[in-house]
Amino acid sequence: GNSVTQMEGPVTLSEEAFLTINCTYTATGYPSLFWYVQYPGEGLQLLLKATKADDKGSNKGFEATYRKETTSFHLEKGSVQVSDSAVYFCALSKGSSASKIIFGSGTRLSIRP
Amino acid sequence: GAGVSQSPSNKVTEKGKDVELRCDPISGHTALYWYRQSLGQGLEFLIYFQGNSAPDKSGLPSDRFSAERTGGSVSTLTIQRTQQEDSAVYLCASSSGGSSYEQYFGPGTRLTVT
Numbered sequence: 001g002n003s004v005t006q007m008e009g010p011v012t013l014s015e016e017a018f019l020t021i022n023c024t025y026t027a028t029g030y031p032s033l034f035w036y037v038q039y040p041g042e043g044l045q046l047l048l049k050a051t052k053a054d055d056k057g058s059n060k061g062f063e064a065t066y067r068k069e070t071t072s073f074h075l076e077k078g079s080v081q082v083s084d085s086a087v088y089f090c091a092l093s094k095g096s097s098a099s100k101i102i103f104g105s106g107t108r109l110s111i112r113p
Numbered sequence: 114g115a116g117v118s119q120s121p122s123n124k125v126t127e128k129g130k131d132v133e134l135r136c137d138p139i140s141g142h143t144a145l146y147w148y149r150q151s152l153g154q155g156l157e158f159l160i161y162f163q164g165n166s167a168p169d170k171s172g173l174p175s176d177r178f179s180a181e182r183t184g185g186s187v188s189t190l191t192i193q194r195t196q197q198e199d200s201a202v203y204l205c206a207s208s209s210g211g212s213s214y215e216q217y218f219g220p221g222t223r224l225t226v227t
Contacts, residue, residue: 043117044204044218089156100146100169101216103156 002027006090006104013080014112021075021107023064023090031092033057033066033073034101038087047075047088082111115139117219119205125225126195134190134222138207145188146208146216147180151201159203162188163210195226 007022025031035047035057048057050066050073057064062077073090090104118137126132138145147159158172162182173179177195182188192199202223206216 043220044206046215049215100158100161100172101148102158103148105155 002031002092002094002102004090004092004102004104006088007107008105009087009108010110011107012110012112015082016079017111019075019077019080019084019109021088021090021109023073023075023104025071025073025090025092027071027092027094029094030068031094033064034091034093035062035064035073035075036089036091036103038089038106040086044089080109080111082113085109085111117205117207117217119203119219119222121222122220123223123225125227128197128226129194131191131193132195132224134192134203134224136188136190136205136207136219138186138188138205139209139217140186141209142207142217143185143210144208144216145182146206147188147190148204148206149201150204150221154201156204159190192224195224197226200224200226 003026005024032051034049036044037047038044048059050057053066053068055066064073064075087106087108089106091101093099093101120135144163146161150156160168160170160180162168177193180190202221204221205219208216
């Protein structure tokens with residue numbers, strides 16, 4: 001079946017450090033890939049997405065590239081800020097736009113000032 | 114307009130009781146989803162509704178769980194004879210369907226079964 005595996009946390013970095021959170025997926029066909037973020041005390045929100053191979057999603061300085069050959073969608077940011085502290089979820093969906101999302105287990109990120 | 118709203122925000126119930134959780138999607142959104150976020154299981158899909166189509170119930174963990182969506186808008190998730198393992202945050206999301214993939218999530222209902 002379809003599944004998402006992401007780096008286990010927690011991850012603790014200093015401000016301005018480089019961030020990578022690894023994510024790989026298993027799916028038949030061509031899923032859409034997402035990163036969702038959950039800030040402390042807030043609901044889940046979409047951070048970025050990519051809907052086909054080699055697409056790069058980007059938002060708020062974060063980037064992720066849809067790599068079909070390695071079935072990966074790693075999240076990166078060149079210089080993290082304290083405000084990036086949150087839980088990050090890699091996810092996929094299949095089929096039409098109205099389709100359930102399959103989430104990874106989440107990675108808690110803490111940024112030290 | 115307003116985002117997805119859920120009620121109650123917190124619910125404490127005794128084992129064996131029934132509970133109802135409510136979701137108000139964004140106005141005009143045709144698709145509505147329920148997920149559960151728990152410590153042991155992460156974020157898992159429960160059920161989704163798309164327009165007038167039959168709902169996808171493939172994620173419901175047992176027949177104690179059911180959901181309905183009245184008038185294509187508000188949805189209620191019902192858990193009968195609650196068990197302690199049902200304790201979790203229940204999240205609702207909606208999307209506009211069409212070519213949009215983005216699901217907008219509500220703040221969740223934290224359910225605690227004692």
